[in-house]
Amino acid sequence: MKKGIAHYQIGDSFDYFLLIKTAVKGVASNGKPFLTLLLKDQTGEIDAKLWEASSEDERVFQQGELVKVTGEVGQFRNKPQLKIHSIRPSQPTDGVFHNDFIEKAPVEKEELMERITEAIFEMKNANFQRITRQFVKQYQEDLLSYPAAVRNHHEYVSGLAHHIVSMLNIAKEMSKLYPDIDKDLLYAGIILHDLGKIKEFSNAVAPSYTTEGKLIGHISLMAEEVRIVANDLQIEGEEVTVLQHMILSHHGKGEWGSPRPPLIREAELLHHIDMLDARMNMLDRALKKTAPGEFTEKIYPMEQRAFYKPSFEDK
Amino acid sequence: MKKGIAHYQIGDSFDYFLLIKTAVKGVASNGKPFLTLLLKDQTGEIDAKLWEASSEDERVFQQGELVKVTGEVGQFRNKPQLKIHSIRPSQPTDGVFHNDFIEKAPVEKEELMERITEAIFEMKNANFQRITRQFVKQYQEDLLSYPAAVRNHHEYVSGLAHHIVSMLNIAKEMSKLYPDIDKDLLYAGIILHDLGKIKEFSNAVAPSYTTEGKLIGHISLMAEEVRIVANDLQIEGEEVTVLQHMILSHHGKGEWGSPRPPLIREAELLHHIDMLDARMNMLDRALKKTAPGEFTEKIYPMEQRAFYKPSFEDK
């Protein structure tokens, strides 16, 4: 595959395939319909306008379609915009695959699954182990394909599992440095804390919020499921309450969506590890797009700060 | 029964029965043990010290004991304090009853139950009706005896049911004034919103927070039970989600303990009716103790305001 769309400059010609992320119909001031397309590949996205779109165009060029585009990269309101010369749907003979145009975690699903299984296997507390194993079994497919968020961090295919595995790795090291930590509880909390997003989001590839997601939220959805699964497995006792607390408190504060603040050491740690991994993911990806000696774009969920890439770093 | 403890002045003699609310052992600066007692009847509370308490005293004068006390009302750090001359446990022959020394709702349990049953009976939506009826049946005894809070508002026996019934009365009128309101949903939300307190508090008469109450909280405890009860009753569909949302959002904001803000008209209304009834309960009781032309003590949960009782009110 060619260099990605993220690497094109104003003025460059474009002649390759892109995936339609969104397609919105409009009516121009001359009364003629047009399509506003958001096109993407694995490296990034670009806006495009298809002027004087026929009703056939509207039918064909929809979200999820892979298309061949020729055109030129212009600029509109300080953002790049692709001026389309021609556009057609991809065909089997083009030899391009939908899958290659979607951003994915940098680690393979199998490896992610292996690491999660290993963490469950290491647990000595049978209650935590049985509950966690049950969830991973039940949601395995979605767990390995859902993103960890709709935007901001780990917002790509397998992002959820990627986030979990990164957090497990941090947790492993923290457990060595602070030996009083209940590693089983921390591992269980990490694996389960965001699984409710599978119900909060509509699907893995182009996720939006479900009604249940908006009205209940992934935190409460998951806490309730832990109780139901524990009941099914006939597990009782404080482990269940404590595990629910881990999930309920992992956003850290009421203002951030947690009905209870962390009141257990491992819950406090879970919150910090979650935040740390999310922030490193955002930062690393923003800095990758930035030249040494320059500042990144403002990163909204990090208090809108723009970060500096020191000029003595050559990566 | 005599006039209550709330009506005694500094300098008055006391010679009647009181209930021990709390009893704490101390060691005085002369090395001798003493008991700090908090004594109460239906009208109020008073501090007392039992100096040079024997180990027999410590064994006998414990929380929940009804005692005969003689003494004099003095003052310590601007608060009344009962100087004990003599104290003994009450005896069957005294003809006084534990029950008469506990604050209770001003409405009888039977009447409260009747009004709740009536509200359920009025519902036309079978799902809301079945879920609500199931809860009321399951928790009937506790529902009729628990307070609505550990302190501040409706913090007396049957306070929870009293609060529910007051709210149902407001809701009934609001439904007439704003006919678009889904009255069934609003009624169901009111009846269920605080039932989780039965798990959050240790008991009805001298409630403290349970571990589950602290780690999970009554909001999440109840939302989860709604799902479980609905599953048991084989009720599915949006009514269950919406009812959970009513409970989850009734504190109004993340800072106030709700993981989701109200996103449904009836949820918004539930929050306001809850707040309104709690505030009227606090205000009415504080003003009852205040003379016209005077200010109440600071009411902490109402932003520490002291309220004025106009001098033209003769109540």
Next chain:
Amino acid sequence: MKKGIAHYQIGDSFDYFLLIKTAVKGVASNGKPFLTLLLKDQTGEIDAKLWEASSEDERVFQQGELVKVTGEVGQFRNKPQLKIHSIRPSQPTDGVFHNDFIEKAPVEKEELMERITEAIFEMKNANFQRITRQFVKQYQEDLLSYPAAVRNHHEYVSGLAHHIVSMLNIAKEMSKLYPDIDKDLLYAGIILHDLGKIKEFSNAVAPSYTTEGKLIGHISLMAEEVRIVANDLQIEGEEVTVLQHMILSHHGKGEWGSPRPPLIREAELLHHIDMLDARMNMLDRALKKTAPGEFTEKIYPMEQRAFYKPSFEDK
């Protein structure tokens, strides 16, 4: 009258009358003048551009003019925009009336007046009654035509009186449920609390803020008038101070514009009833425009929340 502008879809032809809400002159990039019109009827509003406007056009098509328009509904920046084919002022022979294009309260002025008069008649406290009657008499015409706000809630003709009457209805029921409430004081507070808006707003139909409104505000304007009217009526004593306090504190907090927080039971209640009725008005109207199973637009004064209309509601 035909179906209103709110019911037109992108692509529909339009051929009917509309009222010009605002008309702003612009100069296009080709150097020619044009008019940006905001056109409305009782159901809603739509933007329109009149390109190459002559100076005659500018003179004729001004705010408040009723016009006959033919055109087509297009779209600009995700909002509908009326593409004008022809436009002319309405004529007497058209048989359309200015009044039918303005949003009004759903209750007639006579009925609103009757209910306010009734509330004053019910008062037993002569001071509250005389002051309130004097104000209603003095401002009757404006009181019955002004909106309650420039935007957000009750922002239509007679909105102020509609808001007052809704609040009186709530107050009546609350007084039954909490019998300690001083109903006369509460009624007087409700009738007077927002009358200062008559000075704060420039007029009833297309209100903007007056200089006095911006520099003093309706709260202080009204509190001061209560004192002046009481002086004129030779009424002295605490009722006047308390009534001023009701007005001064009805926004609830300093941050929300009240120089004093509510320090009297009825002032606290006035604040809550005011907020409750404003919110129900906003919510009901937003939900009317929303299909079951959908969310409303973000409602800005309600913390920018979008509300859900449950799919089991068929209204």
Next chain:
Amino acid sequence: MKKGIAHYQIGDSFDYFLLIKTAVKGVASNGKPFLTLLLKDQTGEIDAKLWEASSEDERVFQQGELVKVTGEVGQFRNKPQLKIHSIRPSQPTDGVFHNDFIEKAPVEKEELMERITEAIFEMKNANFQRITRQFVKQYQEDLLSYPAAVRNHHEYVSGLAHHIVSMLNIAKEMSKLYPDIDKDLLYAGIILHDLGKIKEFSNAVAPSYTTEGKLIGHISLMAEEVRIVANDLQIEGEEVTVLQHMILSHHGKGEWGSPRPPLIREAELLHHIDMLDARMNMLDRALKKTAPGEFTEKIYPMEQRAFYKPSFEDK
């Protein structure tokens, strides 16, 4: 007169006159009544206990009484406390005067009055001049004796006039530096801004808040009087509105009690000059009591900061 109470050390004997600022009756743990006295002179205050107080003592030693005390300065909870050996009311033959034991502004009333009169005389705008003159005439006696606050800054006899004159002095210089300032408006705002305190406080010497002060507040009380006085003087027009705005906005923000923020240059300036003079008054007095190289006590209204007195300052 001897050195004041502020200069006594732990262990010193005391034998002189003091004024009773407050006297509160208590009942000791041995059942005997005692008096808690707060005694003061022009330099400061000290707590004292009069044990085993007779009912005659209670009658005699009341607030405002000047007394002869012998005793010793001890310490209680890290604060000095005067151990009373003997106490008696002062007698005419003692040759001491009540007035000499009250803290007063460091400038004489006559001089303060002169400076205020001069500022009014300088005004060229007849409306501002007439309104201001009318107020000064009407309230002259109280204006020259009231404090500017119950505590914190200028909380002494003539503190209000002292504060006004200090502010006028700053205003005079600021008007030279920023010649666009409307000096008449600024002077009028300064003279009137806090006059409402005469109604907000009960009296000049031992002020507490009046009911009117609590329910309306000095800001609204004064704004309303400006309108009434202007009406009486038959002054109309924008000057009155603007002058009211100066008063309403002088606390700067809603959170600080102003129903409107400053929206006029001179109102913004009035707020800053008011704050500046209040802070300098607090700071100067706190630093006077502090040795070079030491920190002051925490100053509560200045965000609880403790200020440092540099060791190179020899004042």
Next chain:
Amino acid sequence: MKKGIAHYQIGDSFDYFLLIKTAVKGVASNGKPFLTLLLKDQTGEIDAKLWEASSEDERVFQQGELVKVTGEVGQFRNKPQLKIHSIRPSQPTDGVFHNDFIEKAPVEKEELMERITEAIFEMKNANFQRITRQFVKQYQEDLLSYPAAVRNHHEYVSGLAHHIVSMLNIAKEMSKLYPDIDKDLLYAGIILHDLGKIKEFSNAVAPSYTTEGKLIGHISLMAEEVRIVANDLQIEGEEVTVLQHMILSHHGKGEWGSPRPPLIREAELLHHIDMLDARMNMLDRALKKTAPGEFTEKIYPMEQRAFYKPSFEDK
């Protein structure tokens, strides 16, 4: 020179010189390049578009270039926009000077320098005097040409020195009114407090933030330099610490960028004088552009307030 750009109305023809403040290249929807120019003179700024810009145009019309423009003042999105008919670089024979198109302080550099020198000369504390003199000597040229801010207040050539001199004038008067003030310390703090901006900004005429400015900030940059200069001058002792504290605390609060709040009287005063002069500068300039009876535009750094210019002011 002609009347400035700020005085042109929509529809006016323009035919004079302007300075290019910024020039940004764009590509139009027809694929052709254009330049977005921000043009200015001493009175204000105007946007302009140069359509179909050649690569020669791009090379010539850059930031800092003085150009001759003919065109017409149109309007785009409610803001004036200059429609360019012709444009060319200025030539020596045009007799116009770059310097005349840049906004400058209303006081000459020589006069500013004189006033600063005078303040240093007045100091009696040799340490403050030597440190201040050293800084003024070292940075003299930049001190007299830099603005005090990139935008908002004193954002013009010599703005920094103008701000310092205004503050010195206020300080001089304040020192007379509050004689305990250490005038030397206050003067030194005023002269040095913002000198770090010389390193924080890239240059005097079109300043942007340097990397050092963003990562360290002018406050820390200057505090550190005071230590280094004091070391060089072999000055030790508390004066240096106190002077650093003045600089570190002059923004008043952590939220506003100061690592320590003011803890010395003169530091508190410095903060207030700084704020006062900045606000008066913004206000005076905003009101100059506003007609009596009108409100200014919203002033962002003053909590977005729009200020009123009373109609009785004829300036």
Next chain:
Amino acid sequence: MKKGIAHYQIGDSFDYFLLIKTAVKGVASNGKPFLTLLLKDQTGEIDAKLWEASSEDERVFQQGELVKVTGEVGQFRNKPQLKIHSIRPSQPTDGVFHNDFIEKAPVEKEELMERITEAIFEMKNANFQRITRQFVKQYQEDLLSYPAAVRNHHEYVSGLAHHIVSMLNIAKEMSKLYPDIDKDLLYAGIILHDLGKIKEFSNAVAPSYTTEGKLIGHISLMAEEVRIVANDLQIEGEEVTVLQHMILSHHGKGEWGSPRPPLIREAELLHHIDMLDARMNMLDRALKKTAPGEFTEKIYPMEQRAFYKPSFEDK
């Protein structure tokens, strides 16, 4: 050595050595002097009163003195208080050592030094290495004995080095998990970030804040020293600025004392690692004192939360 003071119960006799942490003179209500002593050993602290203290007692029993005490553990205001029967200074023949009564880090100084040296040795960037080495060399003795804070976390001898080494251990693992991290910069930031506390605190064993500490703070003190040391070592360039930024931003926000927020990846990480290690230190030590199934005392710097120790943990 015997079991520590932390393990004594109310009613126990005490007969061993303790260190005087603070000694404050008071005068009792009977006029006699007494001493309030705070006594400690390695396990904890206890209050004690020495009644009727002679002037000899005052001279002898001062802060830092090791004393032999016999007495009984009583209770005062819900806190244990040691009732002293006899007290005398320790003597050489007692065979007890001052050092054994002071809380210290659980790791030896030599080991801490070794780990810090190792981290410096690992650095590849010569500038970071030289600056860090210079500081460690210059401050070695204090670095190994100072606490990391006056209270809350690592508030014991060698606490500063213990905190640094824990953070280095976390950093090492994080660098493996996120390979883009500049490990040298992160290590340098960790080693230097709190060194300014050596100037902020008066001494290692009983630290209080110095004047410099209060007026400048450890953050600015250290940032300035980095510049000075770099100048001395003739190191220039961005590494110095970036290292200063690490120190200035490590508290994360203006409200928390940092003049700049983290704007570099490693600065963000430094802030999180600092917070994480401080919180784990506080939590581990609070939970050590708590029985399974119980809550800790409120931990003030962790938002006053009380943490739960699950009953299934047997540590």
